[in-house]
Amino acid sequence: MSSAERIFGLHAVRAVLTRDPARIVRLTLAERRDDRRIAEIEALARSANVPLQRVDAHTLSKMAGEGAHQGVLAEVRPMPPWTEDDLLEALRSADAPLVLALDGVQDPHNLGACLRTADACGALAVVVPKDRAAQVNATVRKVAAGAAETTPVAAVTNLSRTLKLLKEAGLWVIGAAGEADRLAQDADLTGPLVLVMGAEGSGLRELTRKNCDFLVRLPQIGSVESLNVSVATGMLLYEAIRQRSGHSR
DSSP, X not given: OTTOEEEESHHHHHHHHHHOGGGEEEEEEETTOOSHHHHHHHHHHHHTTOOEEEEOHHHHHHHHTTSOOXXXXXXXXXXXXBOHHXXXXXXXXXXXXXXEEEESOOOHHHXXXXXXXXXXXXXXEEEEESXXXXXXXXXXXXXXXXXXXXXXXXXXXXXXXXXXXXXXXXXXXXXXXXXXXXXXXXXXXXXXXXXXXXXXXXXXXXXXXXXXXXXXXXXXXXXXXXXXXXXXXXXXXXXXXHHHTTOOO
16 A cells, blocks of 8 residues: 555545545545535445445544544555646647746645646646745645646655746746835736745745746735735736736736
């Protein structure tokens, strides 16, 4: 079972059952949970011949660790992350692709939230560094509410090199920084582009900034100096979607 990973939560488990049930090694449900959503998950599992067991709530909580399991946990074969080559191959058939790059985001809750918003906004993929950054795990899948099963994550060795490759592929690289001169709403976000978000607290690294075509910031009128990275990511992605839908600035 060492090759499997655990995911938990109604949305995350249902997403795997719906899209790729063959990845599930075993599904575990709380024995006293028989509400409609649990019943739906059980029916999906049985129709796909997924091994199923019921355990008491205490046992399930121990299996999930600190995660909020919502009465359901699955052991799944990991979905391999995309490589740079996978990402570049996908770009060849994409029309005005939108890619999200996260420059060293550490908190798995933030990564999960960014994945969820990226999925909602139709992003082609999310790019993260392999080192010193959060990777997709059970917590990320739970927060992403199924988006980790629909939006590919490309884990790359060198983010700066990847941004250069994306530039060569015809994408504009736009970084987010609170001190930027240009507001996001005044930038053209309608074409092929990469939105690059910095890490919690430290923001974009200097080398990452150098690989951005330009920087943008979000309008702020309050006293808080900066927004949570997942909140800022959502605001920028939706600004891109607003422009792409043809709404006037």
